[in-house]
Every structure is written in structure tokens, then in C-alpha cells.
Amino acid sequence: MNTIPFQISGKKVIVTGGGSGIGKQVALQFANQEAEVIIISRTEKQLRKVAAHHPGQLFPVTADLSRREGVEDALQQIISHWSQIDVLVNAAGAICGTSTQDPLIEAEESWQEDIGNNLTSSYFMSHVCAPYMARPGGRMINISSIAAFTGGRRPGAMSYAAAKSGLTGLTFALARELSPEGITANVIAPGFIADTDFTAHWPEVAIQGIVRETPVGRPGHVSDIAAAVQFLASDEASFITGEILHVNGGWTFGY
Template sequence: MTEKRIAIVTGGASGIGFGISEALVKAGYVVVLVGRNEERLAEAAERLGPAAQWRRADVGCRSDVEDAFSGFSRIDVLVNAAGFIRPVSLATPVDEAEQNWDAVVAANLKGSFLATMIAAPKLVSPGGRVINISSIGAQTGGSRAGGLAYAASKAGLHGLTFALARELAPRGITANAIAPGFIADTGFTGAWPEERVAEIVAETPMGRAGTPADIAGAVLWLVSEAGSFVTGTVIPVNGGWRIG
């Protein structure tokens, strides 16, 4: 009997992470959702069905990640999708700015680093995949003030991706990042005023917001055999927003 392929998705219980998890389940993977909110994890796993499991962990905490990954002897795919945004601008009081900076970098950058470090010895070789979910903000600095921490953490994720690709390539393992543009139906978009959403869509040549399924499609390509010679790249999935 063929051994089931294992995919771990941090931040997999909501938004883009859930969309990726759902696509991987449909592609035949056993998907392990990792996140901090047990209620949300359990609900998401129930929605995904018997091929989904969950582990509670704060990805910025090494012991949490070690515990979450300890039950697996092999990992085929690691998707680092956990992360969030807290506003940090030059106008933010420095105490608040530092606190928000540390929290954002811990989740978005350190969390991806820790998860990959701990997963690396378990990644199938050859054939393993590491996929980091970045953001268009890494390349633009964000579309409004307040993105200092978020943009820096996501830009750091690009450097991490390039370095991982170099180190994992001799084992036949790829490492890539996906940089979404404006994606609807996530926890990020609820705070955006309708007028700003309309402006973004008007600036996007494809004429619509993205969806988690758009990001999941890129993930499915990268984990497939068709993506086996692609490593050390940042793939923009933004409907052309940067050129809009």
C-alpha cells in the first residue's frame, strides 16, 4: 500500500491557509493544520473531513512547533501560511511599535524559520516541498501607512526562501514563496473599507480580488511533479495589481 502523503499547513485553519488545506485534501494528502486557536482548528478539520488533523502551536515558539511536529516521521509538504498584520508606522508610539513589530516578525518570519528547521530532517528526499506564503507587501511596502513590520517580515521571508532553496536542493527538495495580492475571504480583508477594496479592484488588470483558491492553485502546481525543477522563486499571484 502506498504511504499517504503528509502536508503540514501552518495557519491552515482560516483564510488562505484553509484554502490551501482544502486543495491539498482534495489532491489526496493527509493535511495537518497547525495554529494557536484550538476551537478554530477543530472546526476547520471537521469541515475538511477524515484526511485532516490538527495540532495546536504558536509557530513563534520553538517548543510548541517541536511538539506539533513530533508525531511525524516523514513530511512531504510544508506550507508556512501562519501570520498576521499589526499596524506599525513612523507615527506609532515607539513602545507600541516595538511590541507590534516583535509579534509580527515572530509569527510571519521566525515562525516560518522554526517550522522549516524542525520539519527539514523529516522532509521526503527527494521530492519534499517547502512553500512560504508571502505578500505583495514585501515588494511594495504596503498600499498604505502602517506596513513597516508586515512588509519587512514578508521581505525577510523571501530571503529565507532563497537560502532554504540553496540548502535543500542537494536533497532534491524545493523551497519557494508565493506572494498574494489582495485576497478576499480572509481575516485580513475584513478591516478594509469598501471604498478601498473598490479602488484596489479598479487598479487590478484582472478586474477582481483574488481568492484563497487562486493561491491554492499555485501551491498545487509547486507540489506536483510539474513544479519539481522550480526552486528559489517568489511567485506573484495578484491579478496584475503591481502593473495596474
């Protein structure tokens, strides 16, 4: 049932990481609200399956956004569709992970992969899309993680936590630079989200351990993040910029 009242219809939206998980749900929710959405991922097959849900509203673009050349190619496809962008949602991300126990050569590879997938891609997309954002009314929304504030649930998440933490600084800088032009920039930090590829195979005992620590008493869902994104993307959120929105059921708060 469509119960979200925020004005989204007709907006031109880009969602990176739109082939699965949070990005997929965000894209579908925008399409349900009659927005036009370009979804970007490295995996063409996933993108086409998502786009099939809303032909004529969801447009797939295959690109590696951790590379400048991939971003430039994606931009050319975007501007062939639209002359103006209303909303950019940087949801692309993955976790490789590094530990102080890893040999340095392996740690370097993991570090570069996590920084590229989770931070560099968001920086590149924000950079190339900024000139095309609606002024006023543009919205940039970055998807971070609770790991940016906790360092991860267990050792071995250094590169991922660092990359997601970097999204906070990136968001603050974007807000400082673009808010005077009517473009807001905010970051969402999800907690445990049960229905993603990353968490789909977590053992039930681990999930229940998290639920016991979560005041609302349940795991998060991709729909929880999509609802938060839609609010920040709406006209009603025009006075909110440079903010961190924690969506974790109270698992951690006070940051």
C-alpha cells in the same frame, strides 16, 4: 469541481495557519486531492471546524509557532503521525503594523509580534521539518505578501512588510541549502485576497479601488493561492526552486 491535474494524492502535507483564510483553503484543497494534512494554528476551535470537513485526512495541531517550545511540541505531534513529510506550507501570519509615529515601546511590541507571526514561525517550522522532508520530492512553500514589494498600501505596515520581505531571503537560503537534496523551496506573494478574515471588513470603495488598479479586473480569492500552492507542491514543479510567484492579478509585476 475538481479540475487541478497535479499529482497530490497520498502526500503528507503540513499547513500552518490552517484554521482560517489562505491556510484553510490550501488545507481543504489538499484534502480534496486525497492528501493527508496536518493543520496548525493557535486556535483549537477553528482547527477542529476545518478538520471536520475531512475526518481522517485533516489532523489539527494547536501551537504557537512563534515560540521554540510551541514548534517543538508541534513537531512531536507531527512525527507521531508520519515518519516523512512531503510538503510544508508556511501560511501562518497576521498583521499588527508599526509606524514611525508610534512610541518606541509600542513599536517594539508590534515589531516583535509581526516578525514572530510572519517570519520566525516559518523559519522554525522549516528548520524542524527539514530532516523529515522527502528526498527527493520535498516541497517547502512560504506565503509572503505583495507588501514585501510595495511596503503596504498605506503607511504603518513597516513590521509586516519587513517580515514578509524576510520570507523571500529565507526561501532563497532554503533553496540554496536543500535543493541539492531534491527539496524545492519557493515563495508565493499574494496580492489583495478578498475572502480572508483580514480583508472581510474592508470597505467596498477600497476594494473597488484595488480592482481598478488590477489588470484582470477582479479581487483575488483564497482559491487562487491554493491553486498556486498545489502546483508548486506537485511533482510537475520539481525544476522550480528559489522562485517568487506573484499571484496578484497583475496589480504589480516585474519584481
